[in-house]
Amino acid sequence: MSTKPNHSDRIADLLAAYGSDLSRWPEDGRQAMAALSPEERAARLREDLAFDQVIAGAVQIAAKAPVSDALMARILSATTTEAERPSSYRDDSTVVDLRPVASSNDIDANHHPANRKRDWTAAAALMAASLVLGIFVGSTESGQSTAISIGDFAGFNVSSSAVQLTALDEALPAQDDEDIL
Amino acid sequence: MSVAAKRITSHTTSHGEPAATNVVAMPSRQASVGYAAGVQGGDEATDAHLLTRIADGEAPAFAELMQRHLSAVLATARRILRDDAEAEDIAQEAFLRLWNGAQTLEAGAYGMRPWLRRVASNLAIDWLRKTKRFDVTDDVPEQPVEPGQLRSLEASETAARVELALASLPPRQRIAVSLFHFDEMSQRDVAEMMELSEDALESLLARGRRRLRDLLKNDWQELLPQPNNPN
Numbered sequence: 321m322s323t324k325p326n327h328s329d330r331i332a333d334l335l336a337a338y339g340s341d342l343s344r345w346p347e348d349g350r351q352a353m354a355a356l357s358p359e360e361r362a363a364r365l366r367e368d369l370a371f372d373q374v375i376a377g378a379v380q381i382a383a384k385a386p387v388s389d390a391l392m393a394r395i396l397s398a399t400t401t402e403a404e405r406p407s408s409y410r411d412d413s414t415v416v417d418l419r420p421v422a423s424s425n426d427i428d429a430n431h432h433p434a435n436r437k438r439d440w441t442a443a444a445a446l447m448a449a450s451l452v453l454g455i456f457v458g459s460t461e462s463g464q465s466t467a468i469s470i471g472d473f474a475g476f477n478v479s480s481s482a483v484q485l486t487a488l489d490e491a492l493p494a495q496d497d498e499d500i501l
Numbered sequence: 502m503s504v505a506a507k508r509i510t511s512h513t514t515s516h517g518e519p520a521a522t523n524v525v526a527m528p529s530r531q532a533s534v535g536y537a538a539g540v541q542g543g544d545e546a547t548d549a550h551l552l553t554r555i556a557d558g559e560a561p562a563f564a565e566l567m568q569r570h571l572s573a574v575l576a577t578a579r580r581i582l583r584d585d586a587e588a589e590d591i592a593q594e595a596f597l598r599l600w601n602g603a604q605t606l607e608a609g610a611y612g613m614r615p616w617l618r619r620v621a622s623n624l625a626i627d628w629l630r631k632t633k634r635f636d637v638t639d640d641v642p643e644q645p646v647e648p649g650q651l652r653s654l655e656a657s658e659t660a661a662r663v664e665l666a667l668a669s670l671p672p673r674q675r676i677a678v679s680l681f682h683f684d685e686m687s688q689r690d691v692a693e694m695m696e697l698s699e700d701a702l703e704s705l706l707a708r709g710r711r712r713l714r715d716l717l718k719n720d721w722q723e724l725l726p727q728p729n730n731p732n
Contacts, residue, residue: 336707339682346688370724371714372682378663379683382576388589391575392567395593396560399600 327352340368548612556603563600570614577618580679581625583668595621618684626694659720666716674709
Protein backbone atom coordinates (compact mmCIF):
# COMPACT_ATOMS: atom_id res chain seq x y z
CA MET A 321 0.00 0.00 0.00
CA SER A 322 3.02 2.21 0.02
CA THR A 323 3.27 2.61 -3.71
CA LYS A 324 1.31 5.23 -5.51
CA PRO A 325 -0.83 2.84 -7.62
CA ASN A 326 -1.95 1.04 -4.47
CA HIS A 327 -2.83 4.34 -2.85
CA SER A 328 -4.94 5.06 -5.86
CA ASP A 329 -6.67 1.70 -5.66
CA ARG A 330 -7.30 2.20 -1.98
CA ILE A 331 -8.81 5.61 -2.61
CA ALA A 332 -11.07 4.19 -5.28
CA ASP A 333 -12.23 1.46 -2.90
CA LEU A 334 -12.86 3.92 -0.10
CA LEU A 335 -14.76 6.26 -2.36
CA ALA A 336 -16.87 3.36 -3.51
CA ALA A 337 -17.62 2.31 0.04
CA TYR A 338 -17.84 5.54 2.02
CA GLY A 339 -18.58 8.24 -0.51
CA SER A 340 -17.37 11.79 -0.68
CA ASP A 341 -17.52 12.76 3.00
CA LEU A 342 -13.94 12.24 4.08
CA SER A 343 -14.82 12.56 7.74
CA ARG A 344 -16.48 9.17 7.42
CA TRP A 345 -13.41 7.51 5.95
CA PRO A 346 -10.97 5.35 7.91
CA GLU A 347 -7.81 7.16 8.93
CA ASP A 348 -5.57 5.47 6.37
CA GLY A 349 -7.84 6.63 3.58
CA ARG A 350 -7.91 10.20 4.82
CA GLN A 351 -4.13 10.20 4.89
CA ALA A 352 -3.94 8.84 1.36
CA MET A 353 -6.33 11.54 0.20
CA ALA A 354 -4.39 14.23 2.02
CA ALA A 355 -1.30 13.25 0.08
CA LEU A 356 -2.98 14.25 -3.16
CA SER A 357 -2.87 17.75 -4.57
CA PRO A 358 -6.05 19.79 -4.08
CA GLU A 359 -6.80 19.53 -7.79
CA GLU A 360 -6.35 15.79 -7.81
CA ARG A 361 -8.45 15.45 -4.68
CA ALA A 362 -11.24 17.49 -6.19
CA ALA A 363 -11.14 15.41 -9.34
CA ARG A 364 -11.35 12.17 -7.38
CA LEU A 365 -14.32 13.41 -5.35
CA ARG A 366 -16.20 15.08 -8.17
CA GLU A 367 -18.52 12.28 -9.22
CA ASP A 368 -19.18 10.97 -5.73
CA LEU A 369 -20.09 14.44 -4.52
CA ALA A 370 -22.76 14.56 -7.21
CA PHE A 371 -23.95 11.06 -6.36
CA ASP A 372 -24.15 11.87 -2.64
CA GLN A 373 -26.19 14.92 -3.48
CA VAL A 374 -28.72 12.71 -5.23
CA ILE A 375 -28.96 10.43 -2.20
CA ALA A 376 -29.26 13.40 0.17
CA GLY A 377 -32.15 14.73 -1.88
CA ALA A 378 -33.95 11.40 -1.70
CA VAL A 379 -33.43 11.16 2.06
CA GLN A 380 -34.77 14.66 2.52
CA ILE A 381 -37.89 13.97 0.51
CA ALA A 382 -38.58 10.70 2.34
CA ALA A 383 -38.18 12.43 5.70
CA LYS A 384 -40.72 15.05 4.72
CA ALA A 385 -43.30 12.68 3.30
CA PRO A 386 -46.78 13.26 4.69
CA VAL A 387 -47.39 11.46 7.95
CA SER A 388 -50.18 8.93 7.99
CA ASP A 389 -52.90 10.09 10.36
CA ALA A 390 -54.06 6.52 10.83
CA LEU A 391 -50.60 5.36 11.85
CA MET A 392 -50.15 8.27 14.23
CA ALA A 393 -53.50 7.54 15.82
CA ARG A 394 -52.60 3.88 16.11
CA ILE A 395 -49.34 4.66 17.89
CA LEU A 396 -50.98 7.16 20.20
CA SER A 397 -53.61 4.60 21.05
CA ALA A 398 -50.97 2.01 21.80
CA THR A 399 -49.20 4.32 24.23
CA THR A 400 -52.38 4.90 26.14
CA THR A 401 -53.11 1.22 26.23
CA GLU A 402 -49.61 0.49 27.46
CA ALA A 403 -49.91 3.05 30.20
CA GLU A 404 -52.97 1.25 31.42
CA ARG A 405 -51.22 -2.08 31.65
CA PRO A 406 -50.42 -3.40 35.08
CA SER A 407 -47.24 -1.81 36.36
CA SER A 408 -45.49 -5.19 36.51
CA TYR A 409 -45.38 -5.12 32.73
CA ARG A 410 -43.74 -1.75 32.68
CA ASP A 411 -40.47 -2.48 34.38
CA ASP A 412 -37.12 -1.35 33.02
CA SER A 413 -36.13 -4.58 31.42
CA THR A 414 -39.18 -5.09 29.29
CA VAL A 415 -40.27 -1.65 28.32
CA VAL A 416 -37.23 0.53 28.22
CA ASP A 417 -34.33 -0.32 26.02
CA LEU A 418 -31.63 1.85 27.53
CA ARG A 419 -29.30 0.92 24.75
CA PRO A 420 -30.57 2.03 21.40
CA VAL A 421 -29.88 -1.45 20.11
CA ALA A 422 -32.40 -4.23 20.36
CA SER A 423 -31.17 -7.60 21.47
CA SER A 424 -32.36 -10.67 19.68
CA ASN A 425 -34.80 -11.25 22.51
CA ASP A 426 -36.38 -7.87 22.25
CA ILE A 427 -38.79 -8.94 19.64
CA ASP A 428 -40.13 -12.33 18.78
CA ALA A 429 -42.98 -13.76 16.86
CA ASN A 430 -45.36 -13.72 19.83
CA HIS A 431 -44.60 -10.18 20.83
CA HIS A 432 -43.80 -8.66 17.48
CA PRO A 433 -45.72 -5.49 16.86
CA ALA A 434 -47.35 -7.11 13.88
CA ASN A 435 -49.11 -9.48 16.23
CA ARG A 436 -49.62 -6.94 18.96
CA LYS A 437 -51.24 -4.63 16.49
CA ARG A 438 -53.90 -7.21 15.85
CA ASP A 439 -54.50 -7.55 19.58
CA TRP A 440 -54.81 -3.83 19.91
CA THR A 441 -56.92 -3.03 16.92
CA ALA A 442 -60.05 -2.67 18.98
CA ALA A 443 -58.18 -0.78 21.67
CA ALA A 444 -56.69 1.52 19.08
CA ALA A 445 -60.10 2.45 17.82
CA LEU A 446 -61.37 3.09 21.30
CA MET A 447 -58.50 5.23 22.31
CA ALA A 448 -58.34 7.06 19.04
CA ALA A 449 -61.93 8.15 19.38
CA SER A 450 -61.05 9.98 22.55
CA LEU A 451 -57.63 11.09 21.43
CA VAL A 452 -58.86 12.98 18.42
CA LEU A 453 -61.01 15.10 20.67
CA GLY A 454 -58.27 16.49 22.82
CA ILE A 455 -54.88 15.00 22.41
CA PHE A 456 -54.03 14.95 18.78
CA VAL A 457 -51.78 17.76 17.70
CA GLY A 458 -52.45 19.56 14.49
CA SER A 459 -54.89 21.73 12.72
CA THR A 460 -58.62 21.30 12.74
CA GLU A 461 -58.40 19.85 9.26
CA SER A 462 -55.89 17.22 10.26
CA GLY A 463 -58.00 16.37 13.27
CA GLN A 464 -60.95 15.76 11.02
CA SER A 465 -58.99 13.62 8.63
CA THR A 466 -57.65 11.62 11.54
CA ALA A 467 -61.12 10.82 12.73
CA ILE A 468 -62.01 9.55 9.30
CA SER A 469 -58.86 7.49 9.09
CA ILE A 470 -59.45 5.94 12.46
CA GLY A 471 -62.88 4.82 11.44
CA ASP A 472 -61.47 3.37 8.26
CA PHE A 473 -58.64 1.45 9.78
CA ALA A 474 -60.58 0.19 12.73
CA GLY A 475 -63.27 -1.14 10.50
CA PHE A 476 -66.17 0.39 12.37
CA ASN A 477 -67.74 3.72 12.95
CA VAL A 478 -66.06 5.89 15.55
CA SER A 479 -69.48 6.91 16.81
CA SER A 480 -70.25 3.41 18.03
CA SER A 481 -72.51 3.33 21.02
CA ALA A 482 -71.15 3.71 24.51
CA VAL A 483 -72.47 0.26 25.34
CA GLN A 484 -70.36 -1.31 22.62
CA LEU A 485 -67.27 0.61 23.64
CA THR A 486 -67.66 -0.38 27.26
CA ALA A 487 -68.03 -4.00 26.32
CA LEU A 488 -64.87 -3.90 24.27
CA ASP A 489 -63.04 -2.01 26.95
CA GLU A 490 -63.80 -4.70 29.49
CA ALA A 491 -62.48 -7.35 27.18
CA LEU A 492 -59.13 -5.66 26.70
CA PRO A 493 -57.22 -6.26 29.94
CA ALA A 494 -57.20 -10.00 29.32
CA GLN A 495 -55.43 -9.40 26.02
CA ASP A 496 -53.03 -6.98 27.56
CA ASP A 497 -51.97 -9.47 30.18
CA GLU A 498 -50.42 -11.56 27.45
CA ASP A 499 -48.92 -8.62 25.73
CA ILE A 500 -45.64 -8.34 27.53
CA LEU A 501 -42.88 -6.64 25.60
CA MET B 502 -39.25 4.21 37.09
CA SER B 503 -37.37 6.88 38.94
CA VAL B 504 -36.73 10.13 37.18
CA ALA B 505 -33.30 9.93 38.67
CA ALA B 506 -32.64 6.80 36.68
CA LYS B 507 -29.47 6.79 34.72
CA ARG B 508 -29.73 9.09 31.77
CA ILE B 509 -28.11 8.37 28.48
CA THR B 510 -27.63 10.41 25.40
CA SER B 511 -29.45 9.60 22.25
CA HIS B 512 -26.16 9.23 20.43
CA THR B 513 -24.79 6.61 22.70
CA THR B 514 -23.30 3.58 21.04
CA SER B 515 -24.67 0.14 21.54
CA HIS B 516 -21.90 -0.35 24.07
CA GLY B 517 -23.11 2.63 26.01
CA GLU B 518 -20.06 4.69 25.11
CA PRO B 519 -20.22 8.22 23.84
CA ALA B 520 -20.40 7.90 20.10
CA ALA B 521 -17.97 10.49 18.91
CA THR B 522 -18.06 8.99 15.45
CA ASN B 523 -21.79 9.43 15.34
CA VAL B 524 -21.54 13.05 16.13
CA VAL B 525 -18.88 13.59 13.51
CA ALA B 526 -20.78 11.55 11.00
CA MET B 527 -23.95 13.46 11.53
CA PRO B 528 -23.91 15.45 8.85
CA SER B 529 -24.13 18.61 7.28
CA ARG B 530 -27.03 16.94 5.54
CA GLN B 531 -28.96 16.63 8.75
CA ALA B 532 -28.44 20.27 9.50
CA SER B 533 -29.53 21.17 6.01
CA VAL B 534 -32.64 19.04 6.34
CA GLY B 535 -33.49 21.26 9.25
CA TYR B 536 -33.73 19.06 12.28
CA ALA B 537 -30.51 19.78 14.08
CA ALA B 538 -31.47 19.46 17.73
CA GLY B 539 -34.88 18.49 16.50
CA VAL B 540 -35.94 22.02 15.76
CA GLN B 541 -37.89 22.43 12.60
CA GLY B 542 -38.86 26.03 12.95
CA GLY B 543 -37.86 28.97 15.04
CA ASP B 544 -40.94 28.84 17.24
CA GLU B 545 -41.06 25.12 17.76
CA ALA B 546 -39.95 23.26 20.81
CA THR B 547 -36.77 21.30 20.57
CA ASP B 548 -36.82 17.54 20.80
CA ALA B 549 -35.23 17.89 24.23
CA HIS B 550 -38.12 20.02 25.42
CA LEU B 551 -40.66 17.63 23.95
CA LEU B 552 -38.88 14.70 25.53
CA THR B 553 -39.13 16.32 28.94
CA ARG B 554 -42.84 16.77 28.45
CA ILE B 555 -43.20 13.20 27.18
CA ALA B 556 -41.43 11.98 30.30
CA ASP B 557 -44.19 13.73 32.24
CA GLY B 558 -46.76 11.77 30.27
CA GLU B 559 -47.87 14.53 27.91
CA ALA B 560 -49.37 12.82 24.90
CA PRO B 561 -49.56 16.03 22.81
CA ALA B 562 -45.79 16.37 23.06
CA PHE B 563 -45.43 12.78 21.95
CA ALA B 564 -47.73 13.44 19.01
CA GLU B 565 -45.66 16.46 18.04
CA LEU B 566 -42.45 14.47 18.14
CA MET B 567 -44.08 11.81 16.01
CA GLN B 568 -45.27 14.40 13.54
CA ARG B 569 -41.68 15.51 13.32
CA HIS B 570 -39.91 12.18 12.90
CA LEU B 571 -42.37 9.48 11.92
CA SER B 572 -41.77 9.81 8.18
CA ALA B 573 -38.02 9.49 8.55
CA VAL B 574 -38.27 6.51 10.87
CA LEU B 575 -40.77 4.87 8.57
CA ALA B 576 -38.48 5.40 5.59
CA THR B 577 -35.62 3.78 7.48
CA ALA B 578 -37.69 0.71 8.33
CA ARG B 579 -39.15 0.51 4.85
CA ARG B 580 -35.73 0.52 3.21
CA ILE B 581 -34.65 -2.40 5.36
CA LEU B 582 -37.85 -4.44 5.23
CA ARG B 583 -39.30 -3.55 1.83
CA ASP B 584 -42.74 -4.07 3.35
CA ASP B 585 -44.97 -1.16 4.26
CA ALA B 586 -47.05 -2.93 6.89
CA GLU B 587 -44.01 -4.33 8.69
CA ALA B 588 -42.29 -0.95 8.47
CA GLU B 589 -45.28 0.69 10.17
CA ASP B 590 -45.21 -1.90 12.93
CA ILE B 591 -41.52 -1.33 13.50
CA ALA B 592 -41.95 2.44 13.52
CA GLN B 593 -44.73 2.03 16.05
CA GLU B 594 -42.51 -0.09 18.26
CA ALA B 595 -39.68 2.44 18.07
CA PHE B 596 -41.97 5.27 19.14
CA LEU B 597 -43.47 3.19 21.92
CA ARG B 598 -39.99 2.60 23.28
CA LEU B 599 -39.42 6.31 23.25
CA TRP B 600 -42.70 6.89 25.04
CA ASN B 601 -41.96 4.25 27.64
CA GLY B 602 -38.33 5.22 28.08
CA ALA B 603 -38.60 8.99 27.89
CA GLN B 604 -37.53 9.42 31.50
CA THR B 605 -34.24 7.69 30.82
CA LEU B 606 -33.45 9.28 27.46
CA GLU B 607 -31.85 12.55 26.58
CA ALA B 608 -32.02 14.29 23.24
CA GLY B 609 -28.68 14.56 21.49
CA ALA B 610 -27.34 17.31 19.31
CA TYR B 611 -29.49 16.09 16.45
CA GLY B 612 -32.60 15.49 18.47
CA MET B 613 -34.30 12.14 18.81
CA ARG B 614 -34.22 11.13 15.19
CA PRO B 615 -30.88 9.28 15.29
CA TRP B 616 -32.03 7.30 18.31
CA LEU B 617 -35.37 6.46 16.74
CA ARG B 618 -33.74 5.40 13.51
CA ARG B 619 -31.28 3.22 15.31
CA VAL B 620 -33.96 1.48 17.33
CA ALA B 621 -36.08 0.98 14.22
CA SER B 622 -33.09 -0.37 12.29
CA ASN B 623 -32.27 -2.85 15.00
CA LEU B 624 -35.83 -4.01 15.31
CA ALA B 625 -36.16 -4.35 11.54
CA ILE B 626 -32.94 -6.33 11.16
CA ASP B 627 -33.92 -8.49 14.09
CA TRP B 628 -37.26 -9.15 12.50
CA LEU B 629 -35.60 -10.11 9.21
CA ARG B 630 -33.46 -12.58 11.09
CA LYS B 631 -36.42 -14.09 12.88
CA THR B 632 -38.34 -14.47 9.65
CA LYS B 633 -35.26 -15.95 7.94
CA ARG B 634 -34.96 -13.08 5.51
CA PHE B 635 -31.57 -11.82 6.61
CA ASP B 636 -29.29 -13.71 4.29
CA VAL B 637 -26.10 -15.07 5.70
CA THR B 638 -24.34 -14.71 2.40
CA ASP B 639 -24.44 -12.02 -0.20
CA ASP B 640 -25.05 -14.44 -3.04
CA VAL B 641 -28.64 -13.39 -3.43
CA PRO B 642 -29.04 -11.98 -6.90
CA GLU B 643 -29.99 -8.40 -7.36
CA GLN B 644 -33.58 -7.72 -8.21
CA PRO B 645 -33.51 -6.80 -11.85
CA VAL B 646 -34.42 -3.23 -12.53
CA GLU B 647 -35.37 -2.71 -16.10
CA PRO B 648 -33.75 0.42 -17.45
CA GLY B 649 -37.17 1.50 -18.65
CA GLN B 650 -38.53 1.12 -15.15
CA LEU B 651 -36.25 3.88 -13.98
CA ARG B 652 -36.52 6.00 -17.06
CA SER B 653 -40.31 5.88 -17.03
CA LEU B 654 -40.40 8.16 -14.03
CA GLU B 655 -40.25 11.88 -14.51
CA ALA B 656 -37.01 13.68 -13.80
CA SER B 657 -38.63 15.32 -10.80
CA GLU B 658 -39.04 11.90 -9.26
CA THR B 659 -35.39 11.37 -8.60
CA ALA B 660 -36.15 10.36 -5.04
CA ALA B 661 -38.47 7.61 -6.22
CA ARG B 662 -35.77 6.40 -8.59
CA VAL B 663 -33.26 6.32 -5.75
CA GLU B 664 -35.59 4.25 -3.56
CA LEU B 665 -36.36 1.92 -6.44
CA ALA B 666 -32.69 1.44 -7.23
CA LEU B 667 -31.87 0.84 -3.58
CA ALA B 668 -34.66 -1.72 -3.31
CA SER B 669 -33.14 -3.65 -6.19
CA LEU B 670 -29.90 -4.38 -4.32
CA PRO B 671 -29.35 -7.74 -2.62
CA PRO B 672 -30.67 -7.50 0.94
CA ARG B 673 -27.38 -7.16 2.80
CA GLN B 674 -26.04 -4.56 0.39
CA ARG B 675 -29.33 -2.72 0.59
CA ILE B 676 -29.32 -2.66 4.37
CA ALA B 677 -25.67 -1.64 4.62
CA VAL B 678 -26.04 1.17 2.10
CA SER B 679 -29.31 2.28 3.65
CA LEU B 680 -27.94 2.50 7.18
CA PHE B 681 -24.59 4.03 6.28
CA HIS B 682 -25.44 6.33 3.41
CA PHE B 683 -29.11 7.13 3.93
CA ASP B 684 -29.30 7.16 7.71
CA GLU B 685 -25.68 8.21 8.18
CA MET B 686 -24.91 5.76 10.92
CA SER B 687 -21.28 5.11 11.70
CA GLN B 688 -19.33 2.26 10.17
CA ARG B 689 -18.92 0.67 13.57
CA ASP B 690 -22.60 0.86 14.42
CA VAL B 691 -23.68 -0.60 11.10
CA ALA B 692 -21.12 -3.40 11.33
CA GLU B 693 -22.36 -4.20 14.81
CA MET B 694 -26.01 -4.20 13.83
CA MET B 695 -25.33 -6.46 10.89
CA GLU B 696 -22.91 -8.61 12.87
CA LEU B 697 -20.13 -8.05 10.37
CA SER B 698 -16.49 -7.10 10.60
CA GLU B 699 -15.77 -3.56 9.49
CA ASP B 700 -13.80 -4.94 6.53
CA ALA B 701 -16.74 -7.05 5.45
CA LEU B 702 -19.00 -4.05 5.77
CA GLU B 703 -16.64 -1.98 3.65
CA SER B 704 -16.82 -4.59 0.93
CA LEU B 705 -20.62 -4.71 1.10
CA LEU B 706 -20.86 -0.95 0.99
CA ALA B 707 -18.52 -0.71 -1.99
CA ARG B 708 -20.49 -3.25 -4.00
CA GLY B 709 -23.84 -1.78 -3.08
CA ARG B 710 -22.84 1.80 -3.67
CA ARG B 711 -21.17 1.02 -7.00
CA ARG B 712 -24.32 -0.68 -8.19
CA LEU B 713 -26.47 2.20 -7.00
CA ARG B 714 -24.20 4.71 -8.68
CA ASP B 715 -24.47 2.78 -11.87
CA LEU B 716 -28.27 2.59 -11.72
CA LEU B 717 -28.58 6.29 -10.99
CA LYS B 718 -25.91 7.47 -13.37
CA ASN B 719 -28.23 9.74 -15.31
CA ASP B 720 -29.31 11.52 -12.16
CA TRP B 721 -25.94 12.33 -10.65
CA GLN B 722 -24.27 13.06 -13.93
CA GLU B 723 -26.76 15.86 -14.45
CA LEU B 724 -25.32 17.52 -11.37
CA LEU B 725 -21.73 17.50 -12.56
CA PRO B 726 -20.33 20.88 -13.50
CA GLN B 727 -20.29 21.28 -17.22
CA PRO B 728 -16.83 21.43 -18.83
CA ASN B 729 -15.81 24.91 -19.88
CA ASN B 730 -16.91 25.72 -23.33
CA PRO B 731 -13.93 27.15 -25.26
CA ASN B 732 -16.30 29.27 -27.35
